[in-house]
Amino acid sequence: MKIHKFFxxxxxxxxxxxxxxxLIAVFEFSLRMRRGVYSFDAYQSVFSxxxxxxxxxxxxxxxxxxxxxxxxxxxxxxxxxRLRVPQVRPLIEFITLMPLVIPAxxxxxxYLRLYNxxxxxxxxxxxxxxxxxxxxxxxxxxxxxxxRSVDTAMRAIDVRTLTEAxxxxxxxxxxxxxxxxxxxxxxxxxxxxxxxxxxxxxxFTMAALLxxxxxxxxxxxxxxxxxxxxxxxxxxxxxxxxxxxGLLQLVSRFSKMAPSRP
Amino acid sequence: xxxxxxxxxxKSFGQVQVVKDFNMSIEKGEFISxxxxxxxxKTTILRMVAGFETPSDGTIxxxxxxxxxxKTNQRNIxxxxxxxxxxxxxxxxDNVAFGLKVAGKSKAEIGPRVTExxxxxxxxxxxxxxxxxxxxxxxxRVALARALAPMPQVLLLDEPLSALDAKIRVSLREEIRQIQxxxxxxxxxVTHDQEEALSISDRIVVMNxxxxxxxxxxxxxxxxxxxxxxxxxVGTLNMIExxxxxxxxxxxxxxxxxxxxxxxxxxxxxxxxLTLALRPEAGSxxxxxxxxxxxxxxxxxxxxxxxxxxxxxxxxxxxVSFDMFNAPDVKQPAPGERVTLRFAATDxxxxxx
Numbered sequence: 001m002k003i004h005k006f007f008x009x010x011x012x013x014x015x016x017x018x019x020x021x022x023l024i025a026v027f028e029f030s031l032r033m034r035r036g037v038y039s040f041d042a043y044q045s046v047f048s049x050x051x052x053x054x055x056x057x058x059x060x061x062x063x064x065x066x067x068x069x070x071x072x073x074x075x076x077x078x079x080x081x082r083l084r085v086p087q088v089r090p091l092i093e094f095i096t097l098m099p100l101v102i103p104a105x106x107x108x109x110x111y112l113r114l115y116n117x118x119x120x121x122x123x124x125x126x127x128x129x130x131x132x133x134x135x136x137x138x139x140x141x142x143x144x145x146x147x148r149s150v151d152t153a154m155r156a157i158d159v160r161t162l163t164e165a166x167x168x169x170x171x172x173x174x175x176x177x178x179x180x181x182x183x184x185x186x187x188x189x190x191x192x193x194x195x196x197x198x199x200x201x202x203x204f205t206m207a208a209l210l211x212x213x214x215x216x217x218x219x220x221x222x223x224x225x226x227x228x229x230x231x232x233x234x235x236x237x238x239x240x241x242x243x244x245x246g247l248l249q250l251v252s253r254f255s256k257m258a259p260s261r262p
Numbered sequence: 263x264x265x266x267x268x269x270x271x272x273k274s275f276g277q278v279q280v281v282k283d284f285n286m287s288i289e290k291g292e293f294i295s296x297x298x299x300x301x302x303x304k305t306t307i308l309r310m311v312a313g314f315e316t317p318s319d320g321t322i323x324x325x326x327x328x329x330x331x332x333k334t335n336q337r338n339i340x341x342x343x344x345x346x347x348x349x350x351x352x353x354x355x356d357n358v359a360f361g362l363k364v365a366g367k368s369k370a371e372i373g374p375r376v377t378e379x380x381x382x383x384x385x386x387x388x389x390x391x392x393x394x395x396x397x398x399x400x401x402x403r404v405a406l407a408r409a410l411a412p413m414p415q416v417l418l419l420d421e422p423l424s425a426l427d428a429k430i431r432v433s434l435r436e437e438i439r440q441i442q443x444x445x446x447x448x449x450x451x452v453t454h455d456q457e458e459a460l461s462i463s464d465r466i467v468v469m470n471x472x473x474x475x476x477x478x479x480x481x482x483x484x485x486x487x488x489x490x491x492x493x494x495x496v497g498t499l500n501m502i503e504x505x506x507x508x509x510x511x512x513x514x515x516x517x518x519x520x521x522x523x524x525x526x527x528x529x530x531x532x533x534x535x536l537t538l539a540l541r542p543e544a545g546s547x548x549x550x551x552x553x554x555x556x557x558x559x560x561x562x563x564x565x566x567x568x569x570x571x572x573x574x575x576x577x578x579x580x581x582v583s584f585d586m587f588n589a590p591d592v593k594q595p596a597p598g599e600r601v602t603l604r605f606a607a608t609d610x611x612x613x614x615x
Contacts, residue, residue: 161343168340169409169412170338
């Protein structure tokens, strides 16, 4: 029993060392910009860089748009699959898992072939169009996480009976969706939103190949040209991801809307 | 014309016909229970009235208006579900107010109406609570108030008490009946619990395999079951196999004993097999017991159940149970003892298959 416990702790310690030592090293390196003393100069340099603010702001906007449009696509889809066409559920699950199996570079090349400036839908013909295509491609990337989190939240409430209860009280489709279903799957929606936010903030392939000024390509650019700033940026990116994860935990812990059920 | 008319209703799911030519007329303010085992079609009929299912054939008319072309949200029907189905994101007040808000009522109308409904269910002090903060019984009362708030023309109750514990079940069913009487609302109640149906209904529809086997008052259903299914499903009933002795004189033979029935059996032939039903509480073996009919038999078993003593006797190959009220001076029959069970001939019923 004691030996088992020892090995369990040993495995945990190895895991923690493997994960934290490089991180601590990166953090330590990011503080060495000023010769001989530790300082936050690298961070100051990053934050004072106008390109950092522009790319960070751009990626934030893209992330927000991805979350809003992603939810408008995923929540009604998950709802209809659950309520009206449960037989297509395996197909939908397969489709939502595709972005995990198809590399982002393949997807974006497909987009460029389909939506280039000489195609029927010339998304890449204008900046706004390319931005829209970027949002759509981010929606595709986040689909596996969004769909799963919303579907899990829907499993926790009796969607069919709630719909019928609202319907018999005179509610129309839009009222049912926005007043009875959306608020009750909010924990799933927010979970999906935070994961999406983390993905979009660090995404490189789509933004680079669509030539948009996003945070991911900026990270790569700084990494190729500077010494200490990339380490500071890596820590900042980690902090963003951890903040998203923390908020996700907070939302799921404080979600008090337990379903009404016998 | 009746308030709610179900005419030639049929419903099939694929090849399976779950409701077979169902007809019924319900008067305004009546409390009707649909009673039957799982899969008999009672909930399907309820869902067709609500508009959740479309009949394969037949019409549903409420207050003279055909409901066929109306969607669920246009029918003005209230419904209480087995699973409560309260909106988890809304408190009690908002749940009850939901139907009124959807109907576009003003705040000045909604407030007093919700308060009135909450008073009706004695939960006005819990208006700010969320469903997860309430017990099952409280949630179901809120669901009832929510269904009644928009003043529906018909109230549908889909096994609303099934998920509750026994004590709450009894008190809530009495409360439901009292509220229904107070408001005079036409109500259809679906249940598989015979005691529930018998205790609160004006009329009961006993459903079997998609058909109404018998429609009648609780007393008729309990005391005068017309089919073997109704007799066996409602209460505990003795089924006694008999043979027609003399159809003209209404006599039958149970084993070697001859009994005269009150129900005419002239259409049957001598020697025909016949099933008779007798309630366990209809007979007595006490000395000087009243009854114009008697059956003698040997005691097979006798069990003391507290308020009653249930004894089983063997009569002409049939096992007949009967109950005696317990009292300090009542002697419990011993197995093997020969006893005579006396009862009124009117209690012996001929049942159809």
